[in-house]
Amino acid sequence: SFFTVEEREAVIAAVRAAESETSGEIVVSIATASHGYPQAATVGGFLLGLPLALLAMPWLGSFLWLGQGNVWIFLICLTFFYLPLRFLVAKTPALKRLFLFTEQVEEEVGEAALASFYSHQLDATRERNGVLLFISVFERRVFILADKGVNERIETTCWRGMVDSLTAAIRHGDHGPAVCRTVTDIGAVLRQHFPPRPDDQNELSDLMVAPDYAAPVSA
Incomplete structure (x- = not known):
């Protein structure tokens, strides 16, 4: 308190x-x-998820034989990371303040x-x-x-x-x-x-x- x-x-x-x-x-x-401040969670989820999606895209694209730069794979990865990260930012004051x-x-x-x-x-x-x-x-x-x-x-x-x-x-x-x-x-x-x-x-x-x-x- x-x-x-x-x-x-x-x-x-x-x-x-x-x-x-x-x-x-x-x-x-x-x-x-x-x-x-709901927009802070939205921005935070996107900015934290973006580099993770970029890292995961080549691996998942190769695994699915769809190419390492497939935009749909990128969007799937971004959505996958965005949702839990948005929730994390929304529930963590120290993280939320950053955005x-x-x-x-x-x-x-x-x-x-x-x-x-x-x-x-x-x-x-x-x-x-x-x-x-x-x-x-x-x-x-x-x-x-x-x-x-x-x-x-x-x-x-x-x-x-x-x-x-x-x-x-x-x-x-x-x-x-x-x-x-x-x-x-x-x-x-x-x-x-x-x-x-x-x-x-x-x-x-x-x-x-x-x-x-x-x-x-x-x-």
Whole structure:
């Protein structure tokens, strides 16, 4: 799983600690993947099957007395290798990542982050000061999205360093502690522009984790 039980509790504690010093709301959302990427399996199956088919074609053509360069033998070999290799790529995340297109990944994760932002109601806080920390595990991508009230006071470029640092940490297997650090950094930025109010309430869930890893937790 992306978080251990201890890391999960530490992230929730980090969110609550950050929110205790600001009227802003922080939600951490973990998605297993932002898209199925079926074309990655198709491309992977073809590219992995192609050299195997080229190697098998002369042998099978000679064996069947049809010639070493017979195109029909090649197509049969390619189909024979393509189908199981496509299945293998589809079921193996490490292989599947090799055949992803960067532009599509950025688009799909961005759309998933935006959908998460609205589904978790970050646009419904009293001061419009919600911030979403969205992590898509399969793609190893991070997005930070802020509501209108935050964007009016804080440049969106403010989050870039946090996104880059967390993305690098996740690629190196540093999940829980890195997420906690990022939450603390987000809280520090919000604190400068949205000090806590006497009547503050926790309006949103602190951590939303995809069902593959754990059930959502509400504060």
